[in-house]
Amino acid sequence: MSITTAPAPLAAADSEALAQRYRDVRALSLALAAPLSDADATAQSMPDASPAKWHLAHSSWFFETFVLRDHLPGYRLVDERWPYLFNSYYEAEGERHARPRRGLLTRPALDEVLTYRARVDEAFLSALPMLAETCPELIELGLQHEQQHQELLLTDIKHLFSCNPLGPALWPPVHEPQHYPTPLVWHAGPEGIVEIGAGAAGFAFDNERPAHPALLAPHALANRTITNGEWFEFIDDNGYATPTLWLSDGWDWVNRESVEHPLYWRRSHHVWEQFTLAGWQPVDPAAPVTHVSFYEADAYAAWAGARLPTEQEWEAAARTADPMAGVQLDGPGPVGPRFEEAGEGFTSLFGNVWEWTGSAYRPYPGFRTAPGAVGEYNGKFMSSQFVLKGGSCATPRGHVRASYRNFFHPHQRWQFTGLRLAKDL
The missing domain is CATH 1.20.120 (Four Helix Bundle (Hemerythrin (Met), subunit A))
Incomplete structure (x- = not known):
């Protein structure tokens, strides 16, 4: 194989x-x-x-x-x-x-x-x-x-x-005009039996195959990812200090690591700043929140009265979206999630931030590892991790697709990771 x-x-x-x-x-x-x-x-x-x-x-x-x-x-x-x-x-x-x-x-x-x-x-x-x-x-x-x-x-x-006290920049910043967040709108997702995974044609990693049917219950997905401004509200409402919002492992992690905000955030003179590849910059309330762990994403969803989408729900919604669209990596230069104006459908399904799903990273039915060393590429990591979808601002354009499965441990957040909400209908 x-x-x-x-x-x-x-x-x-x-x-x-x-x-x-x-x-x-x-x-x-x-x-x-x-x-x-x-x-x-x-x-x-x-x-x-x-x-x-x-x-x-x-x-x-x-x-x-x-x-x-x-x-x-x-x-x-x-x-x-x-x-x-x-x-x-x-x-x-x-x-x-x-x-x-x-x-x-x-x-x-x-x-x-x-x-x-x-x-x-x-x-x-x-x-x-x-x-x-x-x-x-x-x-x-x-x-x-x-x-x-x-x-x-x-x-x-x-x-x-x-980690450097000087806050060095890899590239100079790009200052954009101020934006205002697009209202969060719910869109019903596909339901019934859908096909998940990559087909036989074209390139796909082994963990994307084989294609197989999945049954989706009625559900809805948010039109966009959660913003920094919405995360401010979570912080101000003591989201990081409310144990009923957190999974047990997440609550242990929050307290053990003294987590109070996304990675790379700090307060400076009563203003929130975040570290970027252009050094320390003010947090843009309209931009997607990033560098949050699965534990944080899950707690935020609970606080918002929602949940994280399954990877099957996310993939079914993204099947007709253009994987070349969105904020992705086109070359050297400033890299970071940016505000995208929402249209009638979904925004930033591809690019900006990897979106946490509620799905454990496990093999699809019929998955087989390839012989030899290259068979170690993905399969042996199918334990204790969660699936992320969609790519980020640091993902080379053309690299991702709807079936692409990224995966990280639930506490990790140094990647450009964010979230989109889902709910049952």
Whole structure:
């Protein structure tokens, strides 16, 4: 069983198009990291995050290992010591450097990692006509994998910079005119039997398949995500101090970690500020709230007299939405959730913030892991996590779709995570 549906052998023009797509994806990673110093790219702010230098190297290791080493006869690794450093979690690939200690990798230096990327690129592009015939599904997986790491690179740098008392900015801020929140409106979602998951055609990660029927009871979804201004009301109404709103594990987490507001928020001279990739900025009441955990999202929904949508409800509603729309990552520059004017239907189903669902991250009926190391990509994480949908402002445009399943532990919130409400009808 393959990770993707493999396309037919490519014509010359298609091969060049694939080469250009490879160059574009790889170039974006470099552009995102371009403002970083060697020190910026080496430091690690917490065990959940990784240094930018490691992201750049790991995504190259993925291509070198699963494409070049395994499918290009005679290929020799750039450095035989580096798989130990840049393997992430693939047990089949042997021992590896511990994730919480990646910030100790002062060597290889950033320049050496960039040279490593260039050598992998040279070998890949030279052999692309042959590789496109022998392992097209792995090439596509590698590109999609690198796009995931582009978002992780940004979110990890944001966390790192937030720990610096100077509040450094990756990019200068963009000041937009003041907006006013669009009223929250409920729209009835599809009900009855619907198809969930990715079909057989085109790329999808293994956790999106197989497509299967799901039964939806009558329900409604909010037209937009919850805003910062609405979160102010939750805080002012002692939402963080009301135990009846919280799941037991969430209440323990709130008290253990002394959580009183979303991550990256602070009060300064009686004004709420938030840390962004453009440094400390005033909180925009009209923008989607972000960097909240599943526990916070669930407590807010209870406070609002609603609930979180299931992933099936969310996906059914998003089937006809344009996954290329919304606030997503188009290139280097200011990144953050922004106000979007609501129309008659749903707003920001794609982009802005990953939306927590109430669904546990578990396999679909009939799910099977792929053979070999790439089978470890998603399946072994289907425990103790919750599904998020829709992508964020840091997700490369074109990477997500309605069936896409992101997943995180319920306490994690350094990603661009927010929420949309649902209710039973």
